[in-house]
Amino acid sequence: MSDTIVVTDLSKWFGLKVAVSELTIGFRPGVTGLLGPNGAGKTTLLRVIAGLQRPSQGQVRILGVDPRQDTEIYRKISLVPEDESIYERLTGRQFVELAARLAKIDHPVDRAQAVLVTVGLADAADRALGGFSNGMRQRAKVAAALVSDPEVLLLDEPLNGADPVQRAQLITLFKELGAAGRTVLVSSHVLAEVERVSDRVVAMVDGRLAAVGDVATIRAAMTDKPRRIYVDTNDPRRLAAALITSTGVLGVQLDGATVHIETSDAGDLARRLPAIAVEHSIGVTRVEPVDESLESVFRYLVEGR
Amino acid sequence: MALAVHLYRRIMRRGRVIGLLALSSVPGIVFWLAGFDGEEGEQIGLYTNIIAGVGYAFAIAALILTTATLRDERDSGTLPYIYMRPIPRLNMAAQSVLSGMAAALVIGVGGWLTAVVASLAVGADISLALPSLAVYLAAGVGYAAIFVPLGYLVPRSLLVGLGYIIVVETILANVVPGLAQFSIWRISLSIYAGMEDGFGVEAENMLGPVTAGVGGGVAKLAGVVVVGLAVLTWALKKRDAL
Numbered sequence: 001m002s003d004t005i006v007v008t009d010l011s012k013w014f015g016l017k018v019a020v021s022e023l024t025i026g027f028r029p030g031v032t033g034l035l036g037p038n039g040a041g042k043t044t045l046l047r048v049i050a051g052l053q054r055p056s057q058g059q060v061r062i063l064g065v066d067p068r069q070d071t072e073i074y075r076k077i078s079l080v081p082e083d084e085s086i087y088e089r090l091t092g093r094q095f096v097e098l099a100a101r102l103a104k105i106d107h108p109v110d111r112a113q114a115v116l117v118t119v120g121l122a123d124a125a126d127r128a129l130g131g132f133s134n135g136m137r138q139r140a141k142v143a144a145a146l147v148s149d150p151e152v153l154l155l156d157e158p159l160n161g162a163d164p165v166q167r168a169q170l171i172t173l174f175k176e177l178g179a180a181g182r183t184v185l186v187s188s189h190v191l192a193e194v195e196r197v198s199d200r201v202v203a204m205v206d207g208r209l210a211a212v213g214d215v216a217t218i219r220a221a222m223t224d225k226p227r228r229i230y231v232d233t234n235d236p237r238r239l240a241a242a243l244i245t246s247t248g249v250l251g252v253q254l255d256g257a258t259v260h261i262e263t264s265d266a267g268d269l270a271r272r273l274p275a276i277a278v279e280h281s282i283g284v285t286r287v288e289p290v291d292e293s294l295e296s297v298f299r300y301l302v303e304g305r
Numbered sequence: 306m307a308l309a310v311h312l313y314r315r316i317m318r319r320g321r322v323i324g325l326l327a328l329s330s331v332p333g334i335v336f337w338l339a340g341f342d343g344e345e346g347e348q349i350g351l352y353t354n355i356i357a358g359v360g361y362a363f364a365i366a367a368l369i370l371t372t373a374t375l376r377d378e379r380d381s382g383t384l385p386y387i388y389m390r391p392i393p394r395l396n397m398a399a400q401s402v403l404s405g406m407a408a409a410l411v412i413g414v415g416g417w418l419t420a421v422v423a424s425l426a427v428g429a430d431i432s433l434a435l436p437s438l439a440v441y442l443a444a445g446v447g448y449a450a451i452f453v454p455l456g457y458l459v460p461r462s463l464l465v466g467l468g469y470i471i472v473v474e475t476i477l478a479n480v481v482p483g484l485a486q487f488s489i490w491r492i493s494l495s496i497y498a499g500m501e502d503g504f505g506v507e508a509e510n511m512l513g514p515v516t517a518g519v520g521g522g523v524a525k526l527a528g529v530v531v532v533g534l535a536v537l538t539w540a541l542k543k544r545d546a547l
Contacts, residue, residue: 052385053545068542074391085382087315101307102390144386 003028004152004183005049010058012044012207019044021207022058027185031178033194033215034187036204042187043082045204046154049185050079062152075103078145082156082187084137088130092121092140095129099144108147115143120169134161142170152183159193171197227266231259231273232286239282246272308387308397312404316373317411325370329416329441331362333423340427352429356420356437356497361470363441364490366412367448368466371405372456374449379457379547388546398537401457402530405449413441436500439519440493447489447526450533458540482514489529491515496522 003026012020020041036042047053049060051067051074059066065073087095096116100108116122119139124132129140138161145153155174159167174197178184188194194201195215203210211217233239236259240252243261248268253260263269266289277284336355378384392400417438424434451469456462470490478485485491491512498517 047547050385050389052388052547054543071393072391074389077389079385079389081382081385083382087383087386098307098311099386102311102387102392104391 004063005185006061007045007049008059008061010045010048010060011056012041012048012053013056019207020048023207023209024058025202025209025212027183027202029178029181029183030200031174031184031186031198033198033201034185034204035189035191035194035201036187036210037189039206040189040204041207042189042204043156044207046079046156046185046187050077050154052079075148076150077152077154078148078150079154080138080141080145080156080158082160084134084161086129086132086137086141089128091126091128092116092132092136092143093125095140096125096143096147100147103148105148111147112143115146118146118173119143120166135163135166138162139166139170142173150182153177153185155184155186157187157189159188159190167193227263227289229261229263229266229269230286230288231261231284232257233259233277234283234285235280238280239277239284242276242280242282246276306400308390308392309400309404309407311387312374312378312401313407315377316370316404316408321370321373322412325366325412326415328366329363329412330419331416332356332360333416333419333421336420337423337426340423340429352420352424352434352437356440356494360440360444360494361475361490363413363416363444364448364470364474365467366416367409367445368452368470369463370408370412371449371452372462372466374401374405374408374453374456376456376462382547384546388541394541395534395538397541398454398534401537402449402453402534405453406446409445409449410442413445414438417441437497439500440497443493443496443522443526444489447492447529450526450530451489454533454537454540457537458544479513485513485515486525488515489526492522492525492529496526 005027007023007025007027010020010023011018023045034042034045044053048055049062049067051060054068062073062077067073067077087098090098093112093116096112097108100111105111113122113125116125119142121136121139121143124136129137132140138158142155142158145155153174158174159170162170174184174186178198184198186194186197188197199214200212201215202212231239234257236254236257240254240259243249243259244252246269248263248265249261250264251262261269270287273284273287276282332355336352339351339355375384378387387397417434420437421431421434424431452462452466455466459465473484474488474490478488478491492515495512495515495517496519498512499519499522
């Protein structure tokens with residue numbers, strides 16, 4: 001299956017700030033998760049792919065076309081922007097019909113109604129967007145993006161603000177679009193979210209590509225990372241002595257009543273720690289992983305390349 | 306034309322329209338207040354002086370309205386909804402400028418109607434006010450052609466536009482003859498002057514080196530519109546939309 005989006009040696013900078021750095025990657029039909037912490041360059045990458053921003057260096061081709069050179073490509077691609085911004089005074093229906101008219105769709109009224117039903121907004125379609133919840137706004141934006149039946153759908157944090165039911169509906173919709181042969185690119189800073197929506201993940205950190213592969217590969221890469229865990233206990237010395245000989249524990253440090261543990265397998269340690277505490281009659285009052293944030297995991301991925 | 310209609314509706318918010326109609330009505334209101342004391346026969350001079358002098362109120366109203374055409378979309382983050390559409394950039398630029406012109410003309414006609422009503426109220430000859438519609442129409446077209454691209458390109462477009470109206474059109478154009486040729490307001494006045502024989506002496510002074518005449522004024526305006534469209538088309542193609 002050939003790539004529908006081809007990004008070659010792409011860099012984008014704003015003054016001295018480099019948002020995307022020498023990125024080369026292809027996206028094929030199906031759902032791809034674009035994963036990265038805030039500020040990783042995901043939004044900039046999507047905007048450049050969408051033609052909203054010009055590359056400082058390198059090039060983007062969507063279905064073989066430079067989106068900044070040929071506006072006809074916008075019959076085939078749509079973007080759901082991350083911003084909350086939307087036309088507050090328009091109703092959901094007017095917003096989607098406007099998108100249909102600007103996209104030069106035949107029968108814009110019928111088409112708008114069809115996509116409003118698809119995203120589950122038909123009942124609220126005649127209310128002003130200004131009164132919509134964040135989740136409803138997201139669905140209205142998705143409806144406006146779908147109205148032209150695009151081959152390529154770029155979704156920037158599309159699940160922000162959606163409640164669990166709405167998330168499940170949107171995820172199902174994105175998967176169906178991917179299964180139907182559309183190229184769906186979903187950005188998120190939440191690994192679990194990306195894991196639910198896509199099989200293939202592209203991880204970005206600091207504007208660079210950190211990892212590409214299926215979710216299992218990314219997870220494995222993250223599991224290999226040494227983690228630090230803080231444990232508050234009534235007997236730190238005995239707990240440290242018990243842990244130092246345990247499998248997977250790389251180092252132990254005492255800090256008052258807290259034991260700082262560095263481990264290669266945090267999951268395994270979490271399972272064994274209660275047993276160790278019981279075996280040595282040690283009281284444990286707090287267990288806190290300190291570098292579980294996505295950003296730290298991504299930094300590890302970048303440094304580990 | 307869906308884009309032009311959308312942009313027009315967006316910029317013509319009720320509160321904004323009411324405020325700007327009031328602003329563009331200032332010349333008519335001033336004429337109404339001053340006209341009661343005016344001697345018969347002086348009113349032509351009075352009217353043209355007021356239009357030429359106080360008429361800048363309309364320029365500012367047009368500035369506020371037309372810079373908002375695409376600036377509102379950029380500032381509120383809604384530009385992707387119109388930018389990512391299969392509309393050639395020249396067409397997009399033309400529809401944007403057209404919507405700005407239409408909005409400016411509505412405000413201009415409102416201001417002009419105030420002047421007409423004021424003429425009737427003070428018992429002045431209605432034929433005084435009728436040709437001055439040309440000033441508002443020409444200025445609306447000209448200002449839209451330069452301020453719509455300015456609004457797209459410059460974040461503080463209102464300040465820059467105000468600088469153009471106050472510094473360039475009002476001050477510099479009086480001392481640098483070449484600049485007067487590029488003053489939208491003077492070009493508009495030159496069209497009015499070409500239509501109205503009794504154009505006031507003071508207003509003629511405002512024209513400076515700009516020759517009165519309908520044909521010349523319209524040709525200059527056409528040039529301004531072409532340049533405005535070219536700049537906006539270039540900006541839509543070459544500059545970041547966000």
